[in-house]
Amino acid sequence: MKSIFSLLIFLIFSNYYTGHKPKFKMERFGNVKTFFRSGFNFGDKTRESQEMKIHVIGKLSEILAKRLNLKDTLMIEYERSYNDKKLIILECDNSNYKVLGLNEGVIMKSNNRGLAVRIIDKNIDVIDVLKLVEYTILNRKKINKFLIPTDYNYSYNDENIITVLANSDDLIQKITKNQSNLIDEIINNEVELLNNGFSKTKISWKNGEFIFGFNDVPPTNGNYLKLKTEKYAIKDFKYYVENTWNDFFVIFNDSNGFTYFDGREENTSSQKVNEKISDFYPFRLNKDKISNKILLIPFNNDGFYVYKINKKLLQKIE
Structure with missing residues (x-):
């Protein structure tokens, strides 16, 4: 028993990291x-x-720009916010970088050309942002008229505030609630996000969903049996962890819940972790699968979790 426990500890800390x-x-x-x-x-x-x-x-904005005959540069900026900070700027005659400067309290100089869609927020929706892109392109001659002075707190206290020209929540909601036939058509294009080669993990996005699966297209002139694997589709998730050998995913829907997926329908299972886990730091996955088990390690918590794949059983070890 002692030797097994020592092996587990070795496997855990062989994949340990502390910073980012x-x-x-x-x-x-x-x-x-x-x-x-x-x-x-x-x-x-x-x-x-x-x-x-x-x-x-x-990728999809490139298609949208061509369909709307946009020749100018279009800048799309996004910074992930970790508090309640939110800012959206739709503007013309400035395709220079801007978001990075705002978070240092600096409004960077305009390059006086092109269009921009700039977002600071906790979460973005692909289709909503495409609607903002379409609206900006179609209304580029008057888009700057919709900008209003907005106080933006670029730190974690109330002392560091700058005034930025940005868009109101009412305008953004009005744009995203409108239906767009062009965008409904464009989102049917599948965008590949990950492809680790034949018989290995693959991710794509299409029509509002992330699709986790495995690449079943064999190499040219390859004599391979066709893979029989399932796909796992989800509209949104927090993050995923992939193992070293590219043969399964652990997909975290939120900080406390995950879905195990390895292409086999009988193994696909969603689990909840019944304790408070950091909303910022992800779980870590031991680099090797141990028989039919995987080890999940909270970043800043005592112990680790053993997940038994075939039994769909999650157990904490302290």
Whole structure:
């Protein structure tokens, strides 16, 4: 028994890490630029949905811009907020980076060209942001008239406030509640987000859903049996953790609940963790599966959890 416990401890701490830095990501899709910033940065195997959403928005905004004959640069910026800070700016004649400066209390100089959709918020919805993009493009000649002076607190106390030209909540809600036939059509394009190769994990987004599955397209001239795996679709989630061998996901719907998915319907199961877990730090996953068990490690809590896949049983070990 002692040797088994020692093995568990070794396996846990062989995958241990204690810190992180903010995650920045800049991409370009035709004449569409995207900027993403988040404090959530725990390696390639642990990713939050917000990072994936901004990639989807960039890809689909490129299609939207072409359909609306936009030739100018379109900047889409998003910073993940971890409190009640929220700011949305739809503007013309400034496609320069701006959000990063706002959180330092600086309003960066305009480059006097292009369009921008800028968001600071806890969570974004792909379809809602696409509606903001469409509205900005269609109303680019008058979009700046809808900006109003808005106090923005760029720190965690009430002393550091700057005045920013931003949009009202009423305007944003009015835009996102409207139906758009063009966007209804565009979101049927499937956007690939992860592909680890034949018979390994894959993620895509289509029509308002993330689709977790496995790549069943064999290499060219490969003589492979067709995979028989299920897909797991979900409208939104907090983050996922993928194991080292790319053969299963642990998808956290929120801080305290997850779904195990390995492509087998009989193994797919959702579980709740009955204790308060950090809303910021993710669970860690031991790098190896032990028989039919996986180990989940809370970042800043005592003990760890053993999840028995075939029995769908979660047990805490202290």
